[in-house]
Amino acid sequence: xxxxDVAKKAGVSASTASRALNGRGELSDRxxxxxxxxxxxxxxxxxxLARSLRTSTTHTVGFVVPDVSSPFxxxxxxxxxxxxxDAGYRTLLMDCEQSAERxxxxxxxxxxxxxxxLLVSTVGLDRERFEEVTGGRVPCVFxxxxxxxxxxxxxxxxxxxGIELLVDHHVEHGHRRIGLLAGxxxxxxxxxxxxxxxTAMARHAPEVAIAGIAGREWSLREGRRAxxxxxxxxxxxxxxxxxxxxxxxxxxxACRELGVRIPDDLALAAFDDAYFAELLDPPLTAVAYxxxxxxxxxxxxxxxxxxxxxxxxxxxxxxxxxxxxxxxxCTG
Amino acid sequence: xxxxDVAKKAGVSASTASRALNGRGELSDRxxxxxxxxxxxxxxxxxxLARSLRTSTTHTVGFVVPDVSSPFxxxxxxxxxxxxxDAGYRTLLMDCEQSAERxxxxxxxxxxxxxxxLLVSTVGLDRERFEEVTGGRVPCVFxxxxxxxxxxxxxxxxxxxGIELLVDHHVEHGHRRIGLLAGxxxxxxxxxxxxxxxTAMARHAPEVAIAGIAGREWSLREGRRAxxxxxxxxxxxxxxxxxxxxxxxxxxxACRELGVRIPDDLALAAFDDAYFAELLDPPLTAVAYxxxxxxxxxxxxxxxxxxxxxxxxxxxxxxxxxxxxxxxxCTG
DNA sequence: TTGTAAGCGTTATCAC
DNA sequence: GTGATAACGCTTACAA
Numbered sequence: 001x002x003x004x005d006v007a008k009k010a011g012v013s014a015s016t017a018s019r020a021l022n023g024r025g026e027l028s029d030r031x032x033x034x035x036x037x038x039x040x041x042x043x044x045x046x047x048x049l050a051r052s053l054r055t056s057t058t059h060t061v062g063f064v065v066p067d068v069s070s071p072f073x074x075x076x077x078x079x080x081x082x083x084x085x086d087a088g089y090r091t092l093l094m095d096c097e098q099s100a101e102r103x104x105x106x107x108x109x110x111x112x113x114x115x116x117x118l119l120v121s122t123v124g125l126d127r128e129r130f131e132e133v134t135g136g137r138v139p140c141v142f143x144x145x146x147x148x149x150x151x152x153x154x155x156x157x158x159x160x161x162g163i164e165l166l167v168d169h170h171v172e173h174g175h176r177r178i179g180l181l182a183g184x185x186x187x188x189x190x191x192x193x194x195x196x197x198x199t200a201m202a203r204h205a206p207e208v209a210i211a212g213i214a215g216r217e218w219s220l221r222e223g224r225r226a227x228x229x230x231x232x233x234x235x236x237x238x239x240x241x242x243x244x245x246x247x248x249x250x251x252x253x254a255c256r257e258l259g260v261r262i263p264d265d266l267a268l269a270a271f272d273d274a275y276f277a278e279l280l281d282p283p284l285t286a287v288a289y290x291x292x293x294x295x296x297x298x299x300x301x302x303x304x305x306x307x308x309x310x311x312x313x314x315x316x317x318x319x320x321x322x323x324x325x326x327x328x329x330c331t332g
Numbered sequence: 333x334x335x336x337d338v339a340k341k342a343g344v345s346a347s348t349a350s351r352a353l354n355g356r357g358e359l360s361d362r363x364x365x366x367x368x369x370x371x372x373x374x375x376x377x378x379x380x381l382a383r384s385l386r387t388s389t390t391h392t393v394g395f396v397v398p399d400v401s402s403p404f405x406x407x408x409x410x411x412x413x414x415x416x417x418d419a420g421y422r423t424l425l426m427d428c429e430q431s432a433e434r435x436x437x438x439x440x441x442x443x444x445x446x447x448x449x450l451l452v453s454t455v456g457l458d459r460e461r462f463e464e465v466t467g468g469r470v471p472c473v474f475x476x477x478x479x480x481x482x483x484x485x486x487x488x489x490x491x492x493x494g495i496e497l498l499v500d501h502h503v504e505h506g507h508r509r510i511g512l513l514a515g516x517x518x519x520x521x522x523x524x525x526x527x528x529x530x531t532a533m534a535r536h537a538p539e540v541a542i543a544g545i546a547g548r549e550w551s552l553r554e555g556r557r558a559x560x561x562x563x564x565x566x567x568x569x570x571x572x573x574x575x576x577x578x579x580x581x582x583x584x585x586a587c588r589e590l591g592v593r594i595p596d597d598l599a600l601a602a603f604d605d606a607y608f609a610e611l612l613d614p615p616l617t618a619v620a621y622x623x624x625x626x627x628x629x630x631x632x633x634x635x636x637x638x639x640x641x642x643x644x645x646x647x648x649x650x651x652x653x654x655x656x657x658x659x660x661x662c663t664g
Numbered sequence: 665t666t667g668t669a670a671g672c673g674t675t676a677t678c679a680c
Numbered sequence: 681g682t683g684a685t686a687a688c689g690c691t692t693a694c695a696a
Contacts, residue, residue, distance in 0.1 A: 002672095002673055002674085003673065003675095004673080012682075012683085013683045014673090014674080014683090014684095015675075015676085015682075015683065015685090016681085016682055016683070018674070018675060019675090019682085024675090026682095027681065027682080028682090031681080031682080043467070045443055046444065046673080046674075047672090047673050048674095049381060049385045049390070049445070049672085049674085050673030050674040050675090050688090051673080052381050052674090053382055053385055053672090053673080053674070053689065053690090054674045054675045054688050055674080055676095055688085058381070060424075067410070068406060068409055068410050069403075069406045069409070069410035069624065070406075071403065074400060074401045074402075074403070075401045077400055077401070077406075078400050078401035081400065081425060081427050085427075090424060090426075090445065091424070091425045092392075092423070092424055092425075093395075093413060093425045094423075095410060095414065095417075097414075108377065112377045112378060112379070112380045113380045113381070113422065114380070135375070249607075249608055253610075253611065256611075275552065275581075276581055276606075278585075279581055279584050279585065279588075279612050280611050281611060281613030281614070281615075282613070283613075334688090334690085335689065335690060336690095344666075344667085345666070345667045345668075346667090346689090346690080346691090347666080347667065347668080347690095347691075348665085348666055348667070350690070350691060350692085354691085356691090356692090357665085357692095358665060358666095359665065359666080360666090363665080363666080379688090379689055379690070381689075382672090382689035382690040382691090383689080383690055383691075384672090384690090385671095385673065385674090385689080386672050386689080386690050386692085387691070387692095388672070665696105666695100666696085667694105667696075668693105668694085668695075669692100669694085669695100670691100670692090670693085670694100672689105672690090672691095673688105674687100675686100675687090675688090676686085677684105677686085677687100678683100678684090678685085678686100679682105679683085679684080679685100680681100680683080680684095
């Protein structure tokens, strides 16, 4: 079914049919109805392909993340998808599997598809490389992990405040040697949380000291390994700040293996809440936020950027809050 | 940058440039190189739009699910995306938010985009409606939830075996009144698990009886509500089979509120494993499988179907296995 | 070995 | 009001 078929059936020209269907121009009610009828009868679906080629706008947005199956990205995707859908955009998904090369490849594919905008959580591309690939051809909004100076906006969590909340809480519980389970150093949330940990700890020096920092990936496995490392130090930490739930879960596993009790032998608190955190053993104290909303916010920013001719970059910081449960030593 | 620009720069015609770039036809090495050079210098990215319009193949697949942010779908998406990417396909994502209307809308959008194939986990469309919308225009593979008699294949979990494993295990522990936390009755995994529960229980009758069945949605909230309902029965169950982790988590929450101890007062076991199941309090006994692999399998089936002219429908059942942990009463 | 021309299905510009 | 016609950027007969 093409527009031509509809036009023929309605006894008009293709251009008239197009106008009727798109409600453009002055048309007699009769022809308008005739075209609508024909379209309905033939179950006409205009080819977005042809339409896009002609109008050079695809109403499609590229979404690039390191790993869709991670709860955070899945939730952000959901939020973004919903917002984009409501604004009339489709979502083309790219999972770069934590690889910079694949991320670049993904961006190229997306550009080849002439997406109208980009939503990306970078694994840590440097600015030149990014600009070289995209050439500023389409608006791009970063979320969770950004490239400073690039793009038309970003939505990043308040990593500094979150980590500070965690550190301060441990200190209030009386801990003096605290360790950090760190994530990928090339991603914004990875290095910002690490840096935040160091400054937050510095504010409590010299009474309180960094027992150690371990981990370079966002996985449960890495959390387990890092915890094992930290616990085998000469002066092991009595409390751990985890940069993510995944890492914290790994930490819990490690403790279980070693017979280390949480929170008695080792207190634990993580950046990132999970819907099941309360049901863990022990319930995990965490810094929480709405991952879905960061996706929504990023998508909104992008929709705005796509509709303006010369959008000014807007950078959002997302608030976080502490939820105390059992793993830090709080009761109840 | 269009192909015409590249052609001009290389001093050849557009068709020659096209052939050179696509490695088709007999061309002199010189022109081939000249075109490649020009393309590189100009950073030429062929428009997939124009290409698709011409060749009427988009190398794009539509992925439709009730909720991307649910761990199962997110994992399936990941697997599918990976497999599709490796086969040269892009993934267009649609989240229908558990609504049949939105699912239809999603299918229409996808068809308007002329996707080459469909990967869908239906919320429970009836066959006529589905056929009417798609008209068999593109190959479709269902996963997790299918429409019998439609599509070119499906990948469904072995719901019957899984539930039987769960029921039998409870019975082995000596339970005589067992309840079911049920999911959406319009989805394959919802009604199959419910039916499987009834037949599995029937095999143990009359010594063992169904204490009750509650729940119509896949959410944690529903699990909590359903558990509350079942526990308030005159003859409440001593064991619960949950149709999903989410429901089970809700059940755990309900028990906690009521002061009901798991597994002492109520044993619990779920269909669906979670990577954090072991760390819950108590660790959740579950029927496990690889959600990511069901996505991969479905994608493989689809890729195959898309490359054949007259694909025969292939239906796969995915194996599951029981993992006993503390929530059923097993120790360690 | 390479160029010309047609066409994929739309929409936009211009006549009538 | 409505209809030709061109154009979007590419591929592919068919010529040369």
